[in-house]
Amino acid sequence: MNAGRSHHRPWTTGRPRSRRHPDFRLAFGPFLTVTPSMKSRLIRLAVSLWIAGLPWLPSIAAPSPLRVAENRRWLVTQDDQPFFWLGDTAWELIHRLNREEAEYYLRNRAAKGFTVIQTVALAELDGLNTPNALGHRPLLDNDPARPDVKDGADNDYWDHVDFILRRAGELGLRIGLLPTWGDKWQATRGGTGPVVFHEANARGFGEWLGRRYREAPVIWILGGDRNIESDQDRRIIEAMAIGLRVGDGGRNLITYHPRGPGRSSDYFHHADWLDFNLHQSSHGARDHDNGLFTAHDYALTPPKPTLDGEPRYEQIPVAFYMQGSSSALRFDDTDTRQAAYWSMLAGACGHTYGHNSVWQMWAPGRNPVISANTHWREALDHPGALQMGHVRRLFESRPFGQLLPDDGFIVDGPRTGGAKVRGARAADRSFAFVYSPRGEPFSVQLGVVESRQVQSSWFDPRYGTAHPIYRGGNEGLQTFTPPSSGPGRDWLLVLDDSTKQFPPPGTSIPSRK
Secondary structure (H helix, E strand, O other), X not given: OOOOOOOOOOOOOOOOOOOOOOOHHHHOHHHOOOOHHHHHHHHHHHHXXXXXXXXXXXXXXXXXXXXXXXXXXXXXXXXXXXXXXXXXXXXXXXXXXXXXXXXXXXXXXXXXXXXXXXXEEEOOOOXXXXXXOOOOOOEHHHOOOOEOOOXXXXXXXXXXXXXXXXXXXXXXXXXXXXXXXXXXXXXXXXOOOOOOOOHHHHHHHHHHHHHHOOOOOEEEEEEOOOOOOOHHHHHHHHHHHHHHHHHHOOOOOEEEEOOOOEEOHHHHOOOOOOOOEEEEOOOOOOOOOXXXXXXXXXXXXXXXXXXXXXXXXXXXXXXXXXXOOOXXXXXXXXXXXXXXXXXXXXXXXXXXXXXXXXXXXXXXXXXXXXXXXXXXXXXXXXXXXXXXXXXXXHHHOOOHXXXXXXXXXXXXXXXXXXXXXXXXXXXXOOEEEEEEXXXXXXXXXXXXXXXXXXXXXXXXXXXXXXXXXXXXXOOOEEEXXXXXXXXXXXXEEEEEEHHHOOOOOOXXXXXXX
8 A cells, every 4th residue: 555655644744823913914914915815824824713712612732632530431631631522513624625715724623622534535425536626636546555645745635635634733623534434344224335345445545544643632433324234344444443543543432333322332332442432313303302212332341431422513404314304304403412411411421513505615616415405605604503502611611521421319200201300420429410301390399409409590592691590409309490491592500519620611711630
């Protein structure tokens, strides 16, 4: 195989450019004759200045690799801090966006608090035969043993992948990278294909990819919307996993993206190479309890972290793959919030969001897959994406690595359907959460937080704001009635040990040691 430029480490980052001192050519651009290339720079500068004041955008070197926590429930950083996986599905990022567009997308997601971008090297939408936005294809003669790598920088498909991974790292993001979409290794579920992988070249391609991106901020995601339907399927995936392990020396985590509704644990839970589980609860119905997927994985032995890597997308038609569905009935931000909190309180180590226009980077003039109808740039700022940042802020405002799913202290309240309440508590009993998707009242047994006095607060998942209720005694049963109720009126109760002096829920990030 062509191992590429072994001396070239395009994903490593240099010293971040100061936001206070932008390139003088850009700063004085308005006073010069504006050429097309200068216009492009000015646009990028405008985006940079807009983003610069937003709170989530870091200016740091590429993130170090993640690992599984000692309790096998969370992912952690190298300094043993819990890592909150907040993913966005951008399956066609590498294939469809040029440099300027990719920069815009990555900065938008970093500013909103996303931590993982899920994308694909060999993309779903004819990723082998339709060139990327720069006119390049990934393989010579569609042969995984022959990645199309040319000498020099910025002149082949993989140089563009390098750019995206490097910029993601510079922005503090990690890339959940699928080596290939599933239609390149399995033909039974349709797709553009063509099928190009078998056991031998799957291992070789995995090794090449792992070696090239060993030091990149990647998390490997095998599968690509496919389940294991034969021994041959299993051999291909396991061969690619072995190749990745050999190529990157085991530096980066590996998981598997199944077809929905499906779970990686059904096929690979006991595989040594599967570091954590990932399920796709999919897009089949409103009020589909994706927390049940998480709870299933949480109960398995040996324990492994788990998360919903593809829940219901914002603005995708409800049950689009079922007969009689309507393109006018679509999931909205209410649905995406419900999925996030249901899964997190059932024991997930993070959550992934998606938007029907963003995953495919749809724009007028492109074929609208699954009835996409909003330009991807506009869709980036739809309500659900912003509200995912509130999820992360809430959990990071408490030592969330201690959370355990626990509904036992909820003694009354909706137990089924779209209003189903779900709870979790800290292992040291310093705090607890209860989520009410429709603002329905519920009763809890006080004492779940071990303190003479408990501080209770409402957290508004729509706006990310906290509203204190009371600080008082911590005995007996207490019924809590959220400030509003009905579809889209979800609330989350926070119970805190008053001696811990936690900040208001969702407002700041304490030490998590």
